[in-house]
Amino acid sequence: MSVFGKDELAMRKFASSMPVPEFEETHFVSTKPLSQAKVAIVTTAGLHRQSAPGFEIGDSDxxxxxxxxxxxxxxxxxxxxxxxxxxxxxxxxxxxxxxRLEELAVEGVIGAVAENHYAFAGNQSATVSEIRLDSGPHCAKKMLAENVDIVVITGTCPLCPRTVCTLAHVFEAAGLATIVITRAREVAERMKVPRALHTVFPPGLSLGKPRDKVFQIEVLKAAFKLLEATQGPVIQEFPISISASDGEPLVCSLPPQMNPNLHPAVDEAEALKSAxxxxxxxxxxxxxxMQIGVDEIPQALEKFAKIAEGEHWTEVGFSNESIAETMYGTVHDIRSYYEELACELADGPIGPWKTEQWFYDDTKAGQIILQARRAMRDSEADSSLWFGLATAGRE
Structure with a gap:
């Protein structure tokens, strides 16, 4: 079974069958010349400040x-x-x-960068009704009050296309010109989004290539070119595609085991703290x-090791209240810890999906989580407990 996010055909099939809300009208706002316009970013990546509580797990936030x-x-x-x-x-x-917006403002390509930008969570319910009727219009009012003219909208996950297209409709109805950057042409067409740049990039890479300023600028310039259209909906293809298989595997050395009294995954996590x-x-x-701090990661891996060795998941130390969310959030934090340090240690560019591949295939931590996941699945645990501990399609 292929890993879902890496399978372009599966992603397109998913996008084609995804339920989407309907809009009676596609508003299409004309705006001032780009060189005079103030531009804001709205993303559905769930971004938030380090000090903020962030977004809840599920589709209700x-x-x-x-x-x-x-x-x-x-x-x-x-x-x-x-x-x-x-x-x-x-x-x-x-x-x-x-x-990239700051650089384009310095060059005079855009008039100004907005004082504030906004983030939603892309994993919304099928109707996206709360954003359509509540938080979306409220966000639009804030941007209008800040004299924003143009909104660039980006997403990350397979559900994000529905949310970004919904936001585009809401913002245009309020009087803001929008450009959606999306990998799901099927959703953009069905939802009749005002303007969309269709990119064939892996999910999570809205601008295509991390640490490649030139490429990212090219994506933005292609997006801004859609503003030249006098009527919509309008969808244009970005001419360069990126495959999940592009690039070389991550070259990232791991430390040898230092403490034989610790489980190898626990010892590994301890040894990587400096990185x-x-x-x-x-x-x-x-x-x-999201769920645990850096210092709790070794202990969390010890819990997954116990599950892999046959102990019941309710008896290894995870809180039994909302245990599925607890384990899901814990794996999110472990994976973030490893992927962030990998970007520090890696030799060469960070190719698409290469940190995920390195984590689950090469690290002791990723391997023990997969073993625990299989143990739970084979014990016929409810799928809500184990499915989200790795990318869909991983065994």
């Missing part, structure tokens, strides 16, 4: 976070495992191209903390 123009201490609060999280770990601009802290010092951001 429809609030949005305000991201000040100068904020870079951002967490990736989107909970889905089915997109490439390593791109954001390496370069937040691949999801939230704030630095994690170097990465944090470099980027000033981390997505660790």
């Amino acid at each position: 429809f609030h949005y976070e305000t991201l000040a123009r100068d904020s870079r201490d951002l967490k990736l609060g989107h909970h889905s495992v089915n997109f490439d999280r390593g791109g954001f770990a390496a370069d937040l601009n691949v999801v939230y191209p704030i630095d 994690y802290y170097r990465a944090f010092k470099s980027t000033k951001r981390t997505s660790v903390g």
Whole structure:
């Protein structure tokens, strides 16, 4: 079975069958010349400041976070495992191209960068009704009050296309010109989104290539070119595609076992702390903390090791209240810890899905989580407990 987020055919089939809300009319706002316009970013990556509580697990959190123009201490609060999280770990601009907008403003390509930008969670219910009727219009009013003219909308997970297209309709109806950057042409067409740049990039890589300023600028310029259309809906193809198989495997050395009295995964996590802290010092951001902190990661891996060895998951120390969410959030934090430090240790570029592949295939931590996941599945545990501990399609 292929890994869902890496299977282009499966992703397109999913997008084609995804339920989407209907809009009676496609509003299409004309705006001032780009060189005079103020531009904001709205992302459905669930970004939030390090000090903010973030987004709840599930599809019922429809609030949005305000991201000040100068904020870079951002967490990736989107909970889905089915997109490439390593791109954001390496370069937040691949999801939230704030630095690229700043550069375009200096060049005079755009008039100004908005003082505030906004983040929603992309994993919404099928109707996206709360965003359509509540938080979306509220966010639009804030941007209008800040004299925003154009909104660039990005997503991450397989459900995000529905949410970003909904936001585009809401914002255009309020009087804002929008451009959606989406990998799901099928959703953009069915929802008759006003303007969309269709990109064939792996989910999670809205701007295509982390740490590649030139490529990211090309994506944004292609998106802005849609503003030249006098009527919509309009969808254009970005001419360069990126496959999940592109690039070389991550070259990232792992330490030898130092303490034979510890489980190898626990020892590994302890040994990698210095690399994690170097990465944090470099980027000033981390997505660790949804469920546990950095110092709790070795103990969490010990719990998964016990499950892999046959102990019942309710008896290894996880809170039995909302245990599925607890384990899901814990794996999110372990994976974020490893993927962030991998971006610090890696030799060469960070290719699509390569940190996910390295984590589950090469690290002791990833392997013990997969073993625990299989043990729970084979014990006929409810799928809500084990399915989200790895990308869909992994065994």
